[in-house]
Amino acid sequence: MIGLGLPRGFMVTLKNFLRPAVTEQYPDRHVGLIGAAKAAGMNPFQFLVKKPADSMKAIAGLATVPVAVKQSARFRGNEFTFFEDRCTACASCAKYCPLGIIEIVSVPGKIDAQEGESYKLDVFDIDIGRCMFCGLCVEACPYDALHMGTSFERSRYVRDELIITKEDLFDAPKRPSSFYRPQFEEKGFDPFAETIEDFHDAGRHERPSDEDLKRKWVDER
Amino acid sequence: MGQAFLDNSLWRNIYCVLAGDSSSCASRGYSDGFLPGGLEWLAFLLAALAIIGLVVNGILGGVIVLIWGERRLFGRFQSRTGPNRWGPFGTLTSVADAVKTMFKEDVVPADADRILFNLAPILIATPALLVFSVIPFGVGTYVADLNVGVLFIMAITSLTTLAVLTAAWSSGNRIAILSALRSVALLISYEIPMALAVVGVIMLAGSMSLGDIIAAQGVPFILVQPLGFFVFFIAAMAEMARAPFDLTEAESELAAGYLNDYASMKFGLFFLAEFMAEISTSAIITTLFLSGWRGFDPIPSHFWFGAKLIAVLFVIIWFRMTLPRLRVDQVLKFAWKGLFELTMINIIVTAILIAIWPQPTTSQLWAMAAINWPVAIISIYLVSKLLGTAPYDQPLPDPNVPSYPVGSESIPASSVLGAESSSAQAPSPEGGD
Numbered sequence: 001m002i003g004l005g006l007p008r009g010f011m012v013t014l015k016n017f018l019r020p021a022v023t024e025q026y027p028d029r030h031v032g033l034i035g036a037a038k039a040a041g042m043n044p045f046q047f048l049v050k051k052p053a054d055s056m057k058a059i060a061g062l063a064t065v066p067v068a069v070k071q072s073a074r075f076r077g078n079e080f081t082f083f084e085d086r087c088t089a090c091a092s093c094a095k096y097c098p099l100g101i102i103e104i105v106s107v108p109g110k111i112d113a114q115e116g117e118s119y120k121l122d123v124f125d126i127d128i129g130r131c132m133f134c135g136l137c138v139e140a141c142p143y144d145a146l147h148m149g150t151s152f153e154r155s156r157y158v159r160d161e162l163i164i165t166k167e168d169l170f171d172a173p174k175r176p177s178s179f180y181r182p183q184f185e186e187k188g189f190d191p192f193a194e195t196i197e198d199f200h201d202a203g204r205h206e207r208p209s210d211e212d213l214k215r216k217w218v219d220e221r
Numbered sequence: 222m223g224q225a226f227l228d229n230s231l232w233r234n235i236y237c238v239l240a241g242d243s244s245s246c247a248s249r250g251y252s253d254g255f256l257p258g259g260l261e262w263l264a265f266l267l268a269a270l271a272i273i274g275l276v277v278n279g280i281l282g283g284v285i286v287l288i289w290g291e292r293r294l295f296g297r298f299q300s301r302t303g304p305n306r307w308g309p310f311g312t313l314t315s316v317a318d319a320v321k322t323m324f325k326e327d328v329v330p331a332d333a334d335r336i337l338f339n340l341a342p343i344l345i346a347t348p349a350l351l352v353f354s355v356i357p358f359g360v361g362t363y364v365a366d367l368n369v370g371v372l373f374i375m376a377i378t379s380l381t382t383l384a385v386l387t388a389a390w391s392s393g394n395r396i397a398i399l400s401a402l403r404s405v406a407l408l409i410s411y412e413i414p415m416a417l418a419v420v421g422v423i424m425l426a427g428s429m430s431l432g433d434i435i436a437a438q439g440v441p442f443i444l445v446q447p448l449g450f451f452v453f454f455i456a457a458m459a460e461m462a463r464a465p466f467d468l469t470e471a472e473s474e475l476a477a478g479y480l481n482d483y484a485s486m487k488f489g490l491f492f493l494a495e496f497m498a499e500i501s502t503s504a505i506i507t508t509l510f511l512s513g514w515r516g517f518d519p520i521p522s523h524f525w526f527g528a529k530l531i532a533v534l535f536v537i538i539w540f541r542m543t544l545p546r547l548r549v550d551q552v553l554k555f556a557w558k559g560l561f562e563l564t565m566i567n568i569i570v571t572a573i574l575i576a577i578w579p580q581p582t583t584s585q586l587w588a589m590a591a592i593n594w595p596v597a598i599i600s601i602y603l604v605s606k607l608l609g610t611a612p613y614d615q616p617l618p619d620p621n622v623p624s625y626p627v628g629s630e631s632i633p634a635s636s637v638l639g640a641e642s643s644s645a646q647a648p649s650p651e652g653g654d
Contacts, residue, residue, distance in 0.1 A: 013298055
């Protein structure tokens with residue numbers, strides 16, 4: 001019927017008006033009293049009594065709570081995670097890099113009676129300003145030493161600061177992305193919740209139990 | 222300075238508190254004044270300044286709040302939060318905007334007519350403020366109760382047209398003048414249905430004074446005059462030059478229309494005037510159709526006025542967020558072929574009803590409402606049939622004219638210059654030396 005289109009359109013906008021907002025607030029979120037109390041880990045009444053100044057701020061709408069952005073575990077971020085104990089300085093990553101932005105200089109390291117010769121990293125620079133995050137270096141690494149990172153706040157005022165040096169890689173928190181590392185997803189590793197302190201935990205499949213090994217290699221043959 | 226001039230309440234309160242022992246205040250219970258005798262002229266001046274300060278600053282503060290509220294509401298209508306970073310719930314956002322606007326560079330184009338260029342922002346902001354001088358904000362809270370209040374409002378709001386044209390002409394910018402002509406066509410067209418829609422209200426109230434109109438509304442006139450309200454609301458939206466009638470600015474078509482050469486606080490004044498017009502339109506609609514400050518008794522009248530004002534503002538914003546911008550020919554067609562007829566029907570029906578019941582009581586007003594609603598629905602239906610179903614006659618392409626092969630897959634040989642000669646000169650597969 002003529003004329004019903006207009007009310008229908010108004011109802012559409014009204015429905016959106018009554019719907020909760022879809023905005024993802026970043027880097028912090030404005031909260032009311034309840035949200036601020038929850039962030040402080042107490043119930044609103046406790047919060048009112050114990051922290052009157054903060055609760056007044058929250059009632060005025062000025063309290064903020066930091067927000068972690070929801071992103072996929074496979075997000076390829078703006079830095080690399082590097083487990084230096086695994087690296088043999090084989091320079092596979094530098095060979096596979098299509099842009100040639102990884103610079104590796106290795107020096108002869110210790111000579112061990114059991115393990116034989118090994119090389120030591122002297123220079124390991126990644127020019128992140130030219131990186132296109134294809135992940136081929138990660139894919140090429142034979143010892144799972146290099147991982148894509150999950151951070152994204154790496155804007156700098158000077159181009160030279162975009163070069164990640166060996167020390168930066170050593171010091172960075174170990175939050176590897178699960179890009180080309182499906183074993184992280186098998187383990188249920190959440191890069192935004194936990195860091196990997198021990199390199200033995202990173203990027204390895206679970207070691208099968210003795211029963212599984214026996215079944216696979218003895219019983220089935 | 223007659224008795225009628227002193228009789229308005231805001232003035233009277235301030236004046237009589239200051240100069241209590243004057244003759245015009247003695248009978249009202251103001252026996253003692255702050256000022257000694259013989260200083261009535263000072264009280265007069267101070268009262269005038271106080272009223273100017275109260276009303277102007279009140280309206281400007283209202284505009285600041287409205288800008289924030291409107292942006293919050295826009296956000297909510299689009300399922301986002303809206304501005305929330307500056308101050309509690311983003312309330313200081315518009316303050317930040319105002320400071321930013323004031324510190325911008327004031328650019329005047331080389332081609333501009335400097336006097337008119339500087340005059341136009343004043344010309345557009347003044348009428349938007351003047352409208353508030355006749356609007357009663359509550360019981361006895363008004364600057365002046367003119368006996369031609371409605372006429373005053375209509376006359377004052379018409380000045381906007383002049384300001385728009387002045388701004389565009391003095392900018393020396395052809396896009397500005399193009400948009401100004403478009404918007405002047407819009408503003409003038411919609412002034413006629415807007416003025417005619419009020420005629421029904423004036424006939425019912427028997428007065429042009431806004432105070433008398435509120436006093437006559439035993440039943441809110443939105444119920445008695447549905448057709449008049451419909452037309453007035455739409456025409457007022459167009460007069461404000463806001464979506465869906467924002468041809469004046471039309472960001473996506475004209476950059477900013479007539480004000481695209483203005484910068485800094487001159488632009489700020491245009492912006493301010495736009496929002497003041499929004500508030501004043503809501504106030505006029507509240508006064509004329511929603512029975513102004515009238516309401517239930519325990520709640521004060523100022524609250525009723527404010528609540529109705531905010532409700533109308535909400536509906537205006539809702540309209541803006543829902544309806545897309547109309548084309549200029551559609552807008553003008555709607556005014557002249559649609560709203561004009563509706564106002565005529567409204568005037569005739571109201572005149573007949575007034576002839577039957579002169580000076581209607583409340584029950585007679587209800588009877589009028591019962592008659593007016595079917596009339597409104599039927600006439601709106603008929604007019605929309607007349608207007609809305611006509612298809613847009615797009616000219617068919619003339620088959621005799623060869624079409625220019627833009628974007629076609631294969632270009633016909635006849636369209637390509639020298640196609641035959643180039644094919645003749647093409648090397649044959651067996652030849653060639």
